[in-house]
Every structure is written in C-alpha cells, then in structure tokens.
Amino acid sequence: MRAARLHEYTDEMHDALSIDDVPRPEADGPDDVVVEIEGAGWCQTDNHVIEGMWTEYVPQELPLTLGHENAGIVAEIGENVETVEEGQPVICHPVRTCGVCRPCRLGEDMYCENVAFPGLTHDGGFAEYLLTNERAVIPLEEAIDPTDIAPHADAGITAYHAVKKAVADLNPGDTAVVIGVGGLGHIGIQCLDAMSAADIVALDIKPEARELADELGAQETLDPNTEDVPAEIEAFTDGTGAQQILDFVGADGTTALGPDIGAAGADLHVVGYGGHVHEPAQTLVDGEFGYRGTLVGRYAELQELVALVERGEVELHTTRYDLDEINTVAEKLEHGEIEGRAVIEP
Incomplete structure (x- = not known):
C-alpha cells in the first residue's frame, strides 16, 4: 500500500514526507481492527512531528507514517472483535489503549500506561490502511461521511x-x-x-x-x-x-x-x-x-462529539487533498494558508 512517511526530521515542509510502498497491516491480534482510510486530517502536530518537537515526549522510530486524525471503513477484524464488523464506517480515537491499566480503568485514555499513538509512536493514517484496535473505533451513522468527520478524531x-x-x-x-x-x-x-x-x-x-x-x-x-x-x-x-x-x-x-x-x-x-x-x-x-x-480527550468524549455532529450542532470546514499533495498541505499549514481543516484522501 502507499503511505506518506517521515524519514528524517526537518524544518523544510516542501519535501518532508515521501510516498513509499509498504506492507498492508493485518489484523493478527484478537482485538485488532484494520481500517481502510477514507480521510485523515492534517494537524499542526504533524508539522511539529516533522520538526522533531515530539522526540522529547514520546518514543519515535523513523521512518514513520504520520496521521492521527483517521476515519474510514473497517477492512478486517481480529477474532475477538464484536463491536464493529467489516464494511462498517468508523472514526478512530487517536490512541490504541490496553484497557487494563489503572488510567484505562478510570477512563483516562490519553494516560494509558501501554498507549500506542498512530502517527506519533506507531504508523498512522496517511496511508491506504491503518492498524488500530477495537477500543479505538466508534461506529458512524451511514449518513456521516468518514472523510468529512476525520479531523474530529483529534481536532474535534x-x-x-x-x-x-x-x-x-x-x-x-x-x-x-x-x-x-x-x-x-x-x-x-x-x-x-x-x-x-x-x-x-x-x-x-x-x-x-x-x-x-x-x-x-x-x-x-x-x-x-x-x-x-x-x-x-x-x-x-x-x-x-x-x-x-x-x-x-x-x-x-x-x-x-x-x-x-x-x-x-x-x-x-x-x-x-x-x-x-x-x-x-x-x-x-x-x-x-x-x-x-489540554491533551486530546477521552474515548467517551469522542462519542459525545459524534452525537453533536449527528445532530447538526457541530460542522467542520474542510478542504480535501490527495495523498500526493501531502507536502503541499504541510507547507500551506506552516504558512497559515489553510482555513478550517485539511483532509488527506489516500
């Protein structure tokens, strides 16, 4: 599959990411969910990751596929997954959590002691497919376009x-x-x-x-x-x-x-x-x-936000870009030239 990957930290956004061919992730774990990405929002944090700003806060190993605002269609599920099925539209909470550590028991997803953060610590959604888990996916009504709602996964x-x-x-x-x-x-x-x-x-x-x-x-x-x-x-x-x-x-x-x-x-x-x-x-x-x-938010809060979206209370102002335009988007955001949110369509 095609993926936009960071090979070295840089302040030059015009050629920061390269489009590579990489293996498609598979649902090897019992709770794994593979999502075919319909939309992945570009965030200012992506620019900061490119600049190396996050190296002091989270472990990163390059090359890394960026993209932490992800939504799409479930392509494959692990044997224990029950809450979603293949072909179902979903939005992904930014992090994969374990569910058993004390912060998870308290509902504090962002403090999970075994957290995996696609786009920051693990490969993210600027790709055709994303590996996540059952605890991270929220089903969407069919009337909701996954491409349009994707930035709510972090920005929202x-x-x-x-x-x-x-x-x-x-x-x-x-x-x-x-x-x-x-x-x-x-x-x-x-x-x-x-x-x-x-x-x-x-x-x-x-x-x-x-x-x-x-x-x-x-x-x-x-x-x-x-x-x-x-x-x-x-x-x-x-x-x-x-x-x-x-x-x-x-x-x-x-x-x-x-x-x-x-x-x-x-x-x-x-x-x-x-x-x-x-x-x-x-x-x-x-x-x-x-x-x-403010550090992102809880899984339950993303559910609540999706409810507001479904009621028409909250709308996103987005512009769509192809995966090949990824560095153009990075450069535009660096210069403050994007209104609302940019969404990559792999």
Whole structure:
C-alpha cells in the first residue's frame, strides 16, 4: 500500500514526507481492527512531528507514517472483535489503549500506561490502511461521511475536551473567550454554543476567521492586532472579565493575554502549543487565575462529539487533498494558508 512517511526530521515542509510502498497491516491480534482510510486530517502536530518537537515526549522510530486524525471503513477484524464488523464506517480515537491499566480503568485514555499513538509512536493514517484496535473505533451513522468527520478524531475531540472542562465553570451570562478561530477554534465555538449559555468573544487576526466566528455563534469578535483586547473585554463584561478562556493558538503572546482579560477564578485552557507561559507566581495567587493543559480527550468524549455532529450542532470546514499533495498541505499549514481543516484522501 502507499503511505506518506517521515524519514528524517526537518524544518523544510516542501519535501518532508515521501510516498513509499509498504506492507498492508493485518489484523493478527484478537482485538485488532484494520481500517481502510477514507480521510485523515492534517494537524499542526504533524508539522511539529516533522520538526522533531515530539522526540522529547514520546518514543519515535523513523521512518514513520504520520496521521492521527483517521476515519474510514473497517477492512478486517481480529477474532475477538464484536463491536464493529467489516464494511462498517468508523472514526478512530487517536490512541490504541490496553484497557487494563489503572488510567484505562478510570477512563483516562490519553494516560494509558501501554498507549500506542498512530502517527506519533506507531504508523498512522496517511496511508491506504491503518492498524488500530477495537477500543479505538466508534461506529458512524451511514449518513456521516468518514472523510468529512476525520479531523474530529483529534481536532474535534481536543476542542470538545477543553470546552467540556470550561463549561463546568460557566454559568448563563458568563463570558468565554476563544483565541484563534482556526481548525480547532471554529469547532470550539460551536461546542461552546451547543453546551453552554455563556457569551462568546472570539479573537483572530484574520477577517475571514472573525466572520466565521460570527456565523458560528460568537457574540463579539476582536482583532488583537488593531484593538485593545483587555479594554474591549472589560467593556463587554462590565468590568468583570472572562470566566473561561480557550487558547487555540498557544503562543507566548496569547498565553500572556489570559491574566489581563480573566475574571477572578478564571482559567486559561492551553490547547494550541509552541509558546511558553511566563507569569509571576503571584499572578496565579492573585485572583486564583489558572492555566490548564489540554491533551486530546477521552474515548467517551469522542462519542459525545459524534452525537453533536449527528445532530447538526457541530460542522467542520474542510478542504480535501490527495495523498500526493501531502507536502503541499504541510507547507500551506506552516504558512497559515489553510482555513478550517485539511483532509488527506489516500
């Protein structure tokens, strides 16, 4: 089968991956599931993997097939698999988990002690077929196109996971700020609108992104390059500040914005990454401001997000690309030239 593989770390996206012929995976294990990939979303994390940013956090052995936002049709199942059958459309939770360690027993899929992460630690879905397991696949209604829904496997579940934590501390009339209305942020706005009665203020430097935020339910949009965001948030909230802030950018400038716009007891959920948090300890003590990290989400949360998709509450803005265009996609995302999410069709 054909697969897009990383052979060496590089900052040059235009030729980062090569299209190789590799053996098709088989369902040799009793719980294995082989999925014929219909769509695999390209994520900023893929760029970071190419750059070698993840080598300090997870074991990686090159060459590696990237792609961790995967959906398709079940092609083969192991002898013990009962929840899905061949020919069934599915979306894949990003990680294969063991189910027996303590984090798995607690439902914390991302903390599995025996986790395998296709696209980061094992071969992923920028290929014709993907090996995963029964614990990772969620059946889809026939009306749902696996190609369109694929980015929800990471972008969607990550945004949903952050929003679900934020919603727990949002009351009707409170204000939630969304920083960055890109591939994740536009999902986050829809989840906030569907799951809370808070007012939403969206920040983005791109006019088209602010227009999209307005269409998706934001009550206010701001351009951080031309407007005084703290003053505007203060005015919008009558001096209270935002109770919850979701940072889908994760740059130094956006994480630093949190204490200036947050209410007492506010949280800034760091979803995007690449920058740093540089704040005096007193910033966290005064007003009990908190930074909270976001690592994808639980299997059950992907089920919940799929339910929102099936109800028409959350829609993805996607552009499709052939597998041969893989490096073009990497380069476009590196230069901020992709609106919404890019989906590879192997």
